[in-house]
Amino acid sequence: MLVEVVLIFFIVVAGTGGELCLTRAMKTIGEVHDFRPRALLHVFTRALRVGWMWIAILLMATGFFSLLGMLSLENVSFVVPVTALSYAAGAYGGSLFLGERVTRQRWLGVLLVCIGVTMVWKGRG
Amino acid sequence: MKSGPGLHLKTFSLILIMVLFGPLGDVLLSKGMKDLGKIPNWSLPELAHMFVVVFSSPMIWLGISCLLGFFIAYTLVLSWADYSFVQPSSSFAYGIVALLGHFLLGEKISPLRWAGILVICCGVLIVGHTQPRTTEHR
Numbered sequence: 001m002l003v004e005v006v007l008i009f010f011i012v013v014a015g016t017g018g019e020l021c022l023t024r025a026m027k028t029i030g031e032v033h034d035f036r037p038r039a040l041l042h043v044f045t046r047a048l049r050v051g052w053m054w055i056a057i058l059l060m061a062t063g064f065f066s067l068l069g070m071l072s073l074e075n076v077s078f079v080v081p082v083t084a085l086s087y088a089a090g091a092y093g094g095s096l097f098l099g100e101r102v103t104r105q106r107w108l109g110v111l112l113v114c115i116g117v118t119m120v121w122k123g124r125g
Numbered sequence: 126m127k128s129g130p131g132l133h134l135k136t137f138s139l140i141l142i143m144v145l146f147g148p149l150g151d152v153l154l155s156k157g158m159k160d161l162g163k164i165p166n167w168s169l170p171e172l173a174h175m176f177v178v179v180f181s182s183p184m185i186w187l188g189i190s191c192l193l194g195f196f197i198a199y200t201l202v203l204s205w206a207d208y209s210f211v212q213p214s215s216s217f218a219y220g221i222v223a224l225l226g227h228f229l230l231g232e233k234i235s236p237l238r239w240a241g242i243l244v245i246c247c248g249v250l251i252v253g254h255t256q257p258r259t260t261e262h263r
Contacts, residue, residue: 071151072158076225077222080223081223081242081245091252105251106251109250109252111248112244112247112251113244113245113252115244116245117245119238119244120237120242123239
Protein backbone atom coordinates (compact mmCIF):
# COMPACT_ATOMS: atom_id res chain seq x y z
CA MET A 1 0.00 0.00 0.00
CA LEU A 2 2.78 2.44 0.99
CA VAL A 3 4.78 1.55 -2.14
CA GLU A 4 1.70 2.20 -4.30
CA VAL A 5 1.01 5.59 -2.71
CA VAL A 6 4.68 6.59 -3.14
CA LEU A 7 4.65 5.47 -6.80
CA ILE A 8 1.41 7.38 -7.53
CA PHE A 9 2.97 10.42 -5.83
CA PHE A 10 6.00 10.19 -8.15
CA ILE A 11 3.85 9.59 -11.26
CA VAL A 12 1.70 12.63 -10.53
CA VAL A 13 4.22 15.03 -8.98
CA ALA A 14 7.32 14.14 -11.06
CA GLY A 15 5.24 13.81 -14.25
CA THR A 16 3.47 17.13 -13.74
CA GLY A 17 6.66 18.80 -12.49
CA GLY A 18 8.37 17.61 -15.65
CA GLU A 19 5.63 19.04 -17.86
CA LEU A 20 5.73 22.37 -15.98
CA CYS A 21 9.52 22.55 -16.43
CA LEU A 22 9.05 21.64 -20.11
CA THR A 23 6.53 24.48 -20.46
CA ARG A 24 8.93 26.91 -18.79
CA ALA A 25 11.77 25.75 -21.07
CA MET A 26 9.60 26.16 -24.20
CA LYS A 27 8.39 29.60 -23.02
CA THR A 28 12.07 30.61 -22.66
CA ILE A 29 12.61 29.64 -26.30
CA GLY A 30 9.47 31.42 -27.47
CA GLU A 31 6.58 30.46 -29.73
CA VAL A 32 7.42 28.10 -32.63
CA HIS A 33 6.22 29.48 -35.98
CA ASP A 34 8.23 27.40 -38.42
CA PHE A 35 7.35 23.68 -38.47
CA ARG A 36 9.74 22.58 -41.22
CA PRO A 37 12.03 19.70 -40.09
CA ARG A 38 15.22 21.80 -40.13
CA ALA A 39 13.58 24.57 -38.07
CA LEU A 40 12.20 22.00 -35.60
CA LEU A 41 15.67 20.47 -35.24
CA HIS A 42 17.01 23.95 -34.49
CA VAL A 43 14.28 24.42 -31.82
CA PHE A 44 15.17 21.01 -30.36
CA THR A 45 18.90 21.82 -30.09
CA ARG A 46 18.11 25.23 -28.57
CA ALA A 47 15.79 23.55 -26.06
CA LEU A 48 18.59 21.23 -24.95
CA ARG A 49 20.66 24.29 -23.99
CA VAL A 50 17.99 25.40 -21.50
CA GLY A 51 18.55 24.08 -17.95
CA TRP A 52 14.80 23.66 -17.33
CA MET A 53 14.66 21.17 -20.22
CA TRP A 54 17.13 18.82 -18.48
CA ILE A 55 15.22 19.07 -15.20
CA ALA A 56 12.05 18.27 -17.22
CA ILE A 57 13.67 15.19 -18.80
CA LEU A 58 14.87 13.96 -15.39
CA LEU A 59 11.45 14.44 -13.76
CA MET A 60 9.53 12.90 -16.68
CA ALA A 61 11.86 9.87 -16.66
CA THR A 62 11.18 9.48 -12.92
CA GLY A 63 7.43 9.64 -13.65
CA PHE A 64 7.74 7.04 -16.43
CA PHE A 65 9.70 4.53 -14.31
CA SER A 66 7.25 5.01 -11.44
CA LEU A 67 4.43 4.24 -13.91
CA LEU A 68 6.20 1.03 -14.93
CA GLY A 69 6.61 0.07 -11.25
CA MET A 70 2.94 0.79 -10.58
CA LEU A 71 1.84 -1.24 -13.62
CA SER A 72 3.73 -4.24 -12.21
CA LEU A 73 1.56 -4.02 -9.07
CA GLU A 74 -1.88 -2.90 -10.23
CA ASN A 75 -4.27 -3.17 -13.19
CA VAL A 76 -3.91 -0.63 -15.99
CA SER A 77 -7.64 0.23 -15.69
CA PHE A 78 -6.83 1.39 -12.15
CA VAL A 79 -3.44 3.02 -12.68
CA VAL A 80 -4.15 5.21 -15.73
CA PRO A 81 -7.38 6.82 -14.40
CA VAL A 82 -5.62 7.57 -11.08
CA THR A 83 -2.89 9.42 -12.99
CA ALA A 84 -5.60 11.94 -13.96
CA LEU A 85 -4.70 13.51 -10.59
CA SER A 86 -2.00 15.25 -12.62
CA TYR A 87 -4.77 17.66 -13.78
CA ALA A 88 -5.09 18.81 -10.15
CA ALA A 89 -1.31 19.01 -9.70
CA GLY A 90 -1.04 20.81 -13.06
CA ALA A 91 -3.67 23.40 -12.17
CA TYR A 92 -2.05 24.07 -8.79
CA GLY A 93 1.50 24.01 -10.15
CA GLY A 94 0.54 26.16 -13.17
CA SER A 95 -0.89 28.90 -10.97
CA LEU A 96 1.99 28.70 -8.46
CA PHE A 97 4.96 28.12 -10.74
CA LEU A 98 3.96 29.69 -14.09
CA GLY A 99 1.57 32.41 -12.89
CA GLU A 100 -1.34 30.97 -14.86
CA ARG A 101 -4.82 32.18 -13.94
CA VAL A 102 -6.92 29.10 -13.15
CA THR A 103 -10.59 29.88 -13.77
CA ARG A 104 -13.49 28.65 -11.66
CA GLN A 105 -14.56 26.38 -14.53
CA ARG A 106 -11.11 24.76 -14.62
CA TRP A 107 -11.19 24.21 -10.83
CA LEU A 108 -14.62 22.59 -11.27
CA GLY A 109 -13.13 20.20 -13.84
CA VAL A 110 -10.24 19.45 -11.49
CA LEU A 111 -12.70 18.81 -8.64
CA LEU A 112 -14.60 16.32 -10.83
CA VAL A 113 -11.33 14.57 -11.72
CA CYS A 114 -10.51 14.25 -7.99
CA ILE A 115 -14.00 12.87 -7.23
CA GLY A 116 -13.62 10.39 -10.12
CA VAL A 117 -10.18 9.27 -8.89
CA THR A 118 -11.61 8.73 -5.39
CA MET A 119 -14.36 6.56 -6.92
CA VAL A 120 -11.81 4.57 -8.95
CA TRP A 121 -9.73 4.09 -5.79
CA LYS A 122 -12.79 2.95 -3.80
CA GLY A 123 -13.78 0.62 -6.64
CA ARG A 124 -10.53 -1.38 -6.44
CA GLY A 125 -10.86 -5.16 -6.65
CA MET B 126 -7.60 26.82 -37.98
CA LYS B 127 -9.03 26.90 -41.54
CA SER B 128 -11.72 24.33 -42.03
CA GLY B 129 -12.15 22.06 -45.01
CA PRO B 130 -12.95 18.38 -45.58
CA GLY B 131 -9.27 17.49 -46.07
CA LEU B 132 -8.21 19.26 -42.90
CA HIS B 133 -11.05 17.69 -40.91
CA LEU B 134 -10.10 14.21 -42.15
CA LYS B 135 -6.43 14.82 -41.31
CA THR B 136 -7.28 16.18 -37.84
CA PHE B 137 -9.69 13.39 -36.90
CA SER B 138 -7.35 10.70 -38.27
CA LEU B 139 -4.54 11.95 -36.04
CA ILE B 140 -6.84 12.32 -33.01
CA LEU B 141 -7.99 8.74 -33.62
CA ILE B 142 -4.34 7.61 -33.64
CA MET B 143 -3.79 9.53 -30.37
CA VAL B 144 -6.85 8.10 -28.66
CA LEU B 145 -5.96 4.52 -29.70
CA PHE B 146 -2.16 4.50 -29.46
CA GLY B 147 -1.94 6.20 -26.03
CA PRO B 148 -4.17 3.66 -24.21
CA LEU B 149 -2.75 0.76 -26.27
CA GLY B 150 0.76 1.79 -25.21
CA ASP B 151 -0.30 1.80 -21.54
CA VAL B 152 -1.96 -1.62 -21.91
CA LEU B 153 1.14 -3.10 -23.58
CA LEU B 154 3.38 -1.66 -20.85
CA SER B 155 1.03 -3.20 -18.29
CA LYS B 156 1.15 -6.60 -20.03
CA GLY B 157 4.95 -6.38 -20.25
CA MET B 158 5.32 -5.54 -16.55
CA LYS B 159 2.83 -8.22 -15.48
CA ASP B 160 4.74 -10.82 -17.54
CA LEU B 161 7.95 -9.88 -15.71
CA GLY B 162 6.25 -10.37 -12.35
CA LYS B 163 6.22 -8.27 -9.20
CA ILE B 164 9.40 -6.56 -8.12
CA PRO B 165 10.51 -8.70 -5.13
CA ASN B 166 12.08 -5.81 -3.23
CA TRP B 167 12.70 -2.15 -3.97
CA SER B 168 16.42 -2.11 -3.14
CA LEU B 169 18.77 -0.29 -5.52
CA PRO B 170 20.51 -3.43 -6.91
CA GLU B 171 17.11 -5.06 -7.54
CA LEU B 172 15.83 -1.94 -9.32
CA ALA B 173 19.00 -1.83 -11.46
CA HIS B 174 18.44 -5.49 -12.37
CA MET B 175 14.77 -4.77 -13.20
CA PHE B 176 15.85 -1.85 -15.39
CA VAL B 177 17.86 -4.26 -17.59
CA VAL B 178 15.07 -6.89 -17.60
CA VAL B 179 12.38 -4.31 -18.44
CA PHE B 180 14.26 -3.01 -21.46
CA SER B 181 14.86 -6.55 -22.73
CA SER B 182 11.11 -7.13 -23.05
CA PRO B 183 9.68 -6.80 -26.59
CA MET B 184 6.25 -6.02 -25.09
CA ILE B 185 7.71 -2.98 -23.28
CA TRP B 186 9.33 -1.76 -26.51
CA LEU B 187 6.02 -2.25 -28.34
CA GLY B 188 4.31 -0.18 -25.62
CA ILE B 189 6.97 2.55 -25.86
CA SER B 190 6.57 2.54 -29.69
CA CYS B 191 2.81 3.06 -29.33
CA LEU B 192 3.35 5.91 -26.86
CA LEU B 193 5.86 7.42 -29.29
CA GLY B 194 3.22 7.14 -32.04
CA PHE B 195 0.77 8.92 -29.72
CA PHE B 196 3.32 11.66 -28.99
CA ILE B 197 4.14 12.24 -32.68
CA ALA B 198 0.42 12.41 -33.60
CA TYR B 199 -0.20 14.80 -30.66
CA THR B 200 2.69 17.07 -31.64
CA LEU B 201 1.68 17.09 -35.33
CA VAL B 202 -2.01 17.82 -34.72
CA LEU B 203 -1.09 20.68 -32.38
CA SER B 204 0.83 22.34 -35.20
CA TRP B 205 -2.47 23.28 -36.91
CA ALA B 206 -5.38 22.46 -34.58
CA ASP B 207 -6.30 24.44 -31.46
CA TYR B 208 -5.06 23.02 -28.15
CA SER B 209 -8.56 23.52 -26.70
CA PHE B 210 -9.93 21.34 -29.52
CA VAL B 211 -7.33 18.58 -29.19
CA GLN B 212 -6.94 18.37 -25.41
CA PRO B 213 -10.52 17.25 -24.53
CA SER B 214 -10.09 14.24 -26.80
CA SER B 215 -7.55 12.93 -24.26
CA SER B 216 -10.49 12.40 -21.87
CA PHE B 217 -11.69 9.49 -24.02
CA ALA B 218 -8.36 7.75 -23.40
CA TYR B 219 -9.37 6.96 -19.79
CA GLY B 220 -12.45 5.09 -21.02
CA ILE B 221 -10.55 3.33 -23.80
CA VAL B 222 -7.76 2.19 -21.48
CA ALA B 223 -10.40 0.62 -19.21
CA LEU B 224 -12.09 -1.10 -22.19
CA LEU B 225 -8.75 -2.41 -23.48
CA GLY B 226 -7.76 -3.55 -19.98
CA HIS B 227 -11.05 -5.39 -19.67
CA PHE B 228 -11.12 -7.03 -23.11
CA LEU B 229 -7.40 -7.59 -23.81
CA LEU B 230 -6.06 -8.27 -20.32
CA GLY B 231 -9.24 -9.66 -18.73
CA GLU B 232 -9.24 -7.10 -15.90
CA LYS B 233 -12.34 -7.08 -13.71
CA ILE B 234 -13.73 -3.56 -13.41
CA SER B 235 -16.32 -2.81 -10.75
CA PRO B 236 -19.33 -0.57 -11.55
CA LEU B 237 -17.92 2.04 -9.13
CA ARG B 238 -14.66 2.14 -11.10
CA TRP B 239 -16.57 2.57 -14.39
CA ALA B 240 -18.56 5.41 -12.80
CA GLY B 241 -15.32 6.98 -11.52
CA ILE B 242 -13.78 6.79 -15.01
CA LEU B 243 -16.89 8.49 -16.45
CA VAL B 244 -16.61 11.30 -13.86
CA ILE B 245 -12.88 11.71 -14.69
CA CYS B 246 -13.75 11.95 -18.43
CA CYS B 247 -16.30 14.70 -17.65
CA GLY B 248 -13.75 16.53 -15.46
CA VAL B 249 -11.06 16.40 -18.18
CA LEU B 250 -13.63 17.54 -20.76
CA ILE B 251 -14.46 20.59 -18.62
CA VAL B 252 -10.76 21.41 -18.08
CA GLY B 253 -10.30 21.18 -21.86
CA HIS B 254 -13.07 23.68 -22.52
CA THR B 255 -11.37 26.43 -20.51
CA GLN B 256 -9.14 29.13 -22.02
CA PRO B 257 -5.90 27.45 -23.17
CA ARG B 258 -3.78 30.57 -22.55
CA THR B 259 -4.16 32.71 -19.42
CA THR B 260 -0.70 34.29 -19.24
CA GLU B 261 0.75 37.22 -21.21
CA HIS B 262 1.89 36.23 -24.70
CA ARG B 263 5.63 36.84 -25.07
